[in-house]
Amino acid sequence: MSSDLEATIARLQRGVVETFPHVPDSTKPEENLWVYLRQTERPLRIKFGIDPTGSEIHLGHSIVLRKLRQFQDAGHCAVLIIGDFTAQIGDPSGKSEVRKQLTPEEVAANVQTYLEQVKPILDFETPGRLEIRYNSEWLAKLDLRKILELLGTMTVGQMLAKEGFAERYAKETPIFLHEFLYPLMQGYDSVAVAADVELGGTDQKFNIAVGRDLQRHFRLPTVQFGLLMPILVGTDGVQKMSKSLGNYVALTESAASMYSKLEKIPDALVNQYIELLTDLPLDSLPTNPRDRQKALALEVVSQYHGRDLALQTQAELAAIVTQGQTAQAESIPEYSLGAFQFPVKLTYVLSHTKLCPSSSEARRQIQGGGVRLNGEKITDVDFTLTAAEPYVNQVLQVGKKKFLRFVP
Amino acid sequence: MSSDLEATIARLQRGVVETFPHVPDSTKPEENLWVYLRQTERPLRIKFGIDPTGSEIHLGHSIVLRKLRQFQDAGHCAVLIIGDFTAQIGDPSGKSEVRKQLTPEEVAANVQTYLEQVKPILDFETPGRLEIRYNSEWLAKLDLRKILELLGTMTVGQMLAKEGFAERYAKETPIFLHEFLYPLMQGYDSVAVAADVELGGTDQKFNIAVGRDLQRHFRLPTVQFGLLMPILVGTDGVQKMSKSLGNYVALTESAASMYSKLEKIPDALVNQYIELLTDLPLDSLPTNPRDRQKALALEVVSQYHGRDLALQTQAELAAIVTQGQTAQAESIPEYSLGAFQFPVKLTYVLSHTKLCPSSSEARRQIQGGGVRLNGEKITDVDFTLTAAEPYVNQVLQVGKKKFLRFVP
Incomplete structure (x- = not known):
């Protein structure tokens, strides 16, 4: 085993909550992603799905995208699935405000916005490292026969066990039948692109597992692993990072705004932020929490605005803070x-x-x-x-x- | 109101368990089928769906078919829906022995067998009185967008309230998700053929109601009524008539076999059999139960074998019974x-x-x-x-x- 390969694997393992299936000491590649990665010679297909809703990408989203980039760097192919099919349908029951129906033009514009935002993270250049696919390519072709087959792979009980559904069913909040199709559609994406690994937040475990079941059902030669990353806690230190809660750092924020938010990250979060949002070696971090915050802020701002602007911003903000402290002293x-x-x-x-x-x-x-x-x-x-x-x-x-x- | 029309309506009402919607004293045609029938000038489209499984038709099945014929006689159009789509799919989960997958040739042969068996009941001759439709015509064309729309009209709770599903869910017998699509497919048949009335046994109430909902969802100009007929108790007098229980009289049985089964129908059933299987006036039936059995047997055998053979069979069997009694006397x-x-x-x-x-x-x-x-x-x-x-x-x-x- 080359030390390069082991360094690569260590990088891929950084911050991961869980991979599945996972038999810890197994030597069988199909039971352990890390064994598989050590043995496989072919570039794997690493799936990640996004909804082209046009929303602002923030650091919470960047965690999985950064992991995707690490797979690209290790020679694998990121398969970015654009969920244009569902976006163009919206919510057929008309009950959801979230699933707004979009025109093909709106979807295209949103995808453009998305790609621009993630440009600093993913490798768009190296040949064979990025494949962008629209799921309407296969979902629009599904007929009733195939959809009955998809639905026939799961029971009501299995579906109602899914987080979210279980709670709603218990509370007697209506669950519309078409909602049961969404996990199957996401799962079918994995069949269509023959994914080897699917990345997601920990909230995606059920959907990724459905993808595994469907790949097995349709007899694909290999069945995907799931790799789950944590859901990032927001700058408030309490709730998950989310635009609607205002506790977020957008990827398109100015260097100053980004820096000033990150240098004030609560102490309890700073190590996790560094682990998930930077490549800083975890065994040689500054001991002083304030220095760790600065290192985090400098590093993240560098990713999105370049090292020079990051350093300049750091210097400027330090000056303002000094003035601000003076100001504060003057009440x-x-x-x-x-x-x-x-x-x-x-x-x-x-x-x-x-x-x-x-x-x-x-x-x-x-x-x-x-x-x-x-x-x-x-x-x-x-x-x-x-x-x-x-x-x-x-x-x-x-x-x-x-x-x-x-x-x- | 003509007395002819009232006689027709009385004939249509005979044996009916329930029509719905039904507001008893309403004068609004959409609230009461009988008001509707008195007011409408156009021939209505009376839907009845069958599975082309090739099974033997028995007197239990004939009840709804006879009702369909009565609507034909009243000038309406019987729309016979052949469920070829589902028959050709079978059970996609592979869990059901009942839903065997059939080839188009098998379906065609089964439909032929079916039509031959029901020839004595339905009016195949009068122009405009019979329309035979295959539901693959519209179901095979459904795409995922439309299927999401269909599913989006119902909630999990509504579906699990359906008889059959409710019990299975309570008993934790797996319900596969595709099973939820079948009532919606049957309901969509009502949309596709613009049914005005759907006939069925009392076990079809849920499915027919789904048809109503879907017709409303797709904004059809009229919404179908449901008309439910009883499930016939078999010759054993206990369980519903069914081939697997052996308590049935097939439409293709010989006159002798049919007659001898019907003349032994338990007393408790004979009146219902007469009401549902014959047009004999109910207010002038023989008082002697034995005579009622004979009248029933003669009448039903006449329907399937003609009056002459029915009378001959009655005479022959009477002779054998006499010989049989002699024989019995000789131990x-x-x-x-x-x-x-x-x-x-x-x-x-x-x-x-x-x-x-x-x-x-x-x-x-x-x-x-x-x-x-x-x-x-x-x-x-x-x-x-x-x-x-x-x-x-x-x-x-x-x-x-x-x-x-x-x-x-």
Whole structure:
């Protein structure tokens, strides 16, 4: 065994919650992904499915994408499945707000947006390392005979045991029958692309297992492994990272915004963030939590904005924080975000907090480049704060001397 | 209202367990089938679905078919749906012995057999009174999008409330997901043929109601009524008539066999049999139960074999019964069917019961036309008794003098 291969495998194992099937000391490749990876000579097909809903990708999403990249780097092929079929159907029962029906043009635009966001993570260049597939290619062709066959592979009891369904059934919240088809459709994707490994968050275990069953049912030569990554806890340190909770860091955020959020990550999370979001060696991390936060922030910002801008941002924010500390020492007020009804315009915030004497002066200051939010220059006079949470502890600054720190 | 129309409606109402929807004193045609029938000017489309499994049709099946004929006679169009689609699929989970997969040729042959058996019941001649449709015409065209839409009209809870599913779920007998599609497929048949009324046994209420829901979902101009007929109790007077229980009278049975079974129908059933299987006026039936049995037997045999053969059979069997009573008076044995392992060859029965001295003599007697079973001449030397029940109380006769009556 080459030490290169072992280093590769160690990298692939980093942060993984579970692979399945997994018989720990097995020497049979079909029982243990790591044994399989040591023995196989062919590039494996590593499946990851996404919904082209056009939403902003955040660091929570990046965990699985980074793992996908690590497989690419190890010589395997990332098979990115775009769930355009379901997106174009929406929710046929009309009961779900989540599954909005999209036109093919909207799907195409959303895919474009998605790919642009994940460009810093995946390897789009090396030949044979990325395959992008649309599941309408095979799902639109399914007829009733085949769908009866798919449905016939599972029982009501198995489906109702699935997390989510079980709770809804117990609470007598209606479960519409078509919902049972979605895991089977995702599973059938694995058949269609002959996936060897499917990646997902821990919430995907059931669906990935369905893919295994269907590959077996349709007698594929190999049956996929599941590889599950943790669900990232958000910047609040409590709930999973999610756009709707405001506790997220988007991949497209400015270097300053990203850095300032990450350098304040709760101590309890910083090690997990480093493990999941960076390649920093875990055995030589700074002992001081504050230094670990900085290392995390610098590393992640480097991934999305390059090392130079990351270092510059670090320096700038350090200066502002110093000024902010000075400001704090001079008792410049903290300001409660509770005072606002969100969404709220920045011009209103500036006048309401008396950082500017009026909204029109606030507008002028923004146009003149005198307003910064956590060190980032705001130039859009219509800039709007959509919710309170992202701004907790952020510093709003007008000119060189006026500061204010938001508090909850 | 013409008295003709009222007579027609009375005939259509005969034996009906339930129509739905049904608001008893409503004047709205959509709430009451009988109001609808009095008001509509157009011929209605009366749906009845069959599985082309090639099985023998018996009097239990004839009840709904007779009702369908009555609608034809009233000027409406019988829409006979051949479930060829599902028959050609079989059971995709492979778990059901019942749903055998059939080739198109087998389906065609079974449909032929079916139509031959129901020829005495339905009106095949009058133009516009019969439409035969194969549901593969529309089901084979369904794609995943449409199937998700169909499934999205119902919840798991509604489906599990269905009789059969409810019990199996409670008993933890596996219910495979594709089974949920069958009621929706049957319901979609109602959409495809724009049925105005669907006929069925009382066990079909759920499926017919699904048809109503789907017609509404797909915004058909009218929504079908359900009309439910009773499930016929078999000749044993206990369980529903069924081939596997042996308590049935097949439509293709000889006049003698049919007559002899019907004239022994338990007293408790004879009125229901007359109501459901004949057009005899119910208010002027013979008071003597024995005469009612004979009237029933004569009437039903007339339907399938014509009046002349029915009368002849009645006379012949009366003679045999008289001879049989003579024989009984001379203490010719009753013989227990329990002595045999079924299926059993008639030649073995004849020698074992000593009606013939040997199997070869039994064979000669059969070939010579000397053997009768309940008055019907047996000419097939390989004639086999498949089960005990159908032969209880039947008389086996060799020549003019040797008789034996089977007892359980």
